[in-house]
Amino acid sequence: MPTVFEMTRPEQEALFEETKKQYEELKRLGLKLDMSRGKPGLDQLALSDEMLNMYIDPSETKVDGVEARNYGELMGLPACRRLFADLLGVRYEQVFIGGSASLELMYNVIAKAHTHGLLHSPEKWAKLDHVKFICPAPGYDRHFTICETFGMEMITVPLLDDGPDMDMVEELVKDPCVKGMWCVPKYSNPDGVIYSGEVISRIANLKPAAPDFLLMWDNAYCVHEFDGPFLPFVNILDACEKAGNPDMVFEFASTSKITFPGAGVSCFCCSEANMAYMKKLWNAQIISYDKLNQLRHVKFFGSAAGVHEHMKKHAAVLKPKFDIVLDTLESEIAPLGIADWHKPKGGYFVSLNTMEGCAKRVHALCKEAGVVMTGAGATFPYKCDPKDRNLRIAPSFPPCEELAQAMQVLCIAIKLAALEKVLG
């Protein structure tokens, strides 16, 4: 089968007419499908239902001398801190357990940089005229929203197959106004890229002009393989310490996509010096987070090994969904040469690149046919995809049959938009 670009114009026109007819037929079905957010599906939620009804004897709520039902222990239940330390390979002293959302911890660290300054800040960021932040893109829209809400200037850096374009990053950090950088080092959102060892080493060894450069290491998908075995990851705190940048990095993780999204446990990890500084600031904000939920998680998993076991159940649910996405794209789109995509083995997304200038059109066509996708451009700072080609597919939430239908709609929309473009 020839690609669209190898076809004669009459062939292109014929394919356009045929695709248009298919599209109109699909529209008549009145579908209502959602592939917009990385929400776990109901079958994934069910994997943790045991925690919903967990029996906790009141005699068990005092662990390591800490009563989980009462105030106290700002940094979290020691047993829960140990669990995350094991999972992330960091030291116990480097772990702070927060509420149910790592996003809120990220927001808080950046908020404190503005209101108080970080450990090595010459001045609180709120007093500065320009704060710039490096945003590898495609990336996570909620990271960009945090930058926007604080009025930080986002500098887009291409996310390559092995991580951010480090030549560019190394140049950018020479500007003292460049105060930090977002990273999703494993199964990046949305590309599912894993940063290479070399890229991570270059990141850890950055020599930023800003003494308070803040590496936001969002390890959201650290144990989230859905295809193949668990891949160990670099301990970024250790790497930064060895590179002489011990206080440059904050790492974030949560159980949002392990147990219950929005009702899990989150954490941040940083150097002991950063921790002492942050603990003092955080003490003004809260007495302690929900230690009963921390206790539930400790009981549910037992150990880091327990988490890995649990993730295999998620993989069994997610793999068929990603197969539907990737197989459909492979059979419907690949031969036509009108789009490309990554084939991730973990994380929550498939990042699709249409022909230039087609992403918004594809999004609109999908919407018209009842399929909601993440907004085109959402994966770029200021929602501005310079080539208008990236779309984020989130296969986790819909059941398989709905997902298959949604993918049919998406593929037809991709074809239609491409042919409209080619035919002019």
Added chain:
Amino acid sequence: MPTVFEMTRPEQEALFEETKKQYEELKRLGLKLDMSRGKPGLDQLALSDEMLNMYIDPSETKVDGVEARNYGELMGLPACRRLFADLLGVRYEQVFIGGSASLELMYNVIAKAHTHGLLHSPEKWAKLDHVKFICPAPGYDRHFTICETFGMEMITVPLLDDGPDMDMVEELVKDPCVKGMWCVPKYSNPDGVIYSGEVISRIANLKPAAPDFLLMWDNAYCVHEFDGPFLPFVNILDACEKAGNPDMVFEFASTSKITFPGAGVSCFCCSEANMAYMKKLWNAQIISYDKLNQLRHVKFFGSAAGVHEHMKKHAAVLKPKFDIVLDTLESEIAPLGIADWHKPKGGYFVSLNTMEGCAKRVHALCKEAGVVMTGAGATFPYKCDPKDRNLRIAPSFPPCEELAQAMQVLCIAIKLAALEKVLG
């Protein structure tokens, strides 16, 4: 029995020697007692243990169309918002459910005033050279810590028997740098004072020069009677609305002292206009708070009436503890005329005023004898009690026998400090 001031010097000296001997004897007991924080006791925690092991069927987690196990619904589970709306007498649309701590919500509102400004702020507070905040004192140390961490200047206003000194407050708000005021309107921390209807009306009708004046209405003890029936309270949102100040107030409440401290549910309430503004800002911070914990609370209480029923159980535990405190003070201290105190019917504290210049000494004497009290001065801005006389007694945590012992120590310390002072 004569008061200390009616005694002859030899009588005073004899009482001093006798008290000193009693103190040395108590010291030899090697006590280790804690009356420092308003932590519920273990017997109170047990009242909510049913929630610890609550059976929630996975089929029940979708309420009002919202799946509590998944992301979504920033303002909280509708059923939980209804519960708080009923409890506080406000409109459903005015309720935002947060995480496990209302303190964190308070911190966040003030943080957002600094980083973004409030709805009617001409400028974000971080850009201002002077931000002043009215702090009725004695008051809650953690309110003052929030002021301190943001570098706001605290202006102490005396807390009278019916609330803050409103003559002073009405003068102060003429200064446009005065941006807000803390209030604990019912069973104030630590005095247990209930603001009178007249004071509340004067607060609602304030005409602050600052267009973004922020009334921080911490209704922490709204249903927390331990002695006598529930006392209805004024709906401050309504009062401010009627006074033409609809956007001036944020009200806060939580179940920290209803179910589990640090693992309860918190909320803030404000005008619909404030809510629309805050919702947009909050959306950058978190996707949604822990709706499973919200669901547990809804199931546990059923309704606002269920909360009131539950509070009677707390009252039954707390009343004997407050009786120990008040009876001991009445029998040991009242006749000597060397201290006074409020006799609250709700809340968590007894606020004790020693002779001037004696609070720190009493605190130190208690500590030396193994009894930890809240730091002297903690109830004032900058930990500075100008007359060095206020001490906060927190009777809830220790079991009754320990509390009785601790009160013996405290009373002896009060006597000793007073006699040291009188004898010069």
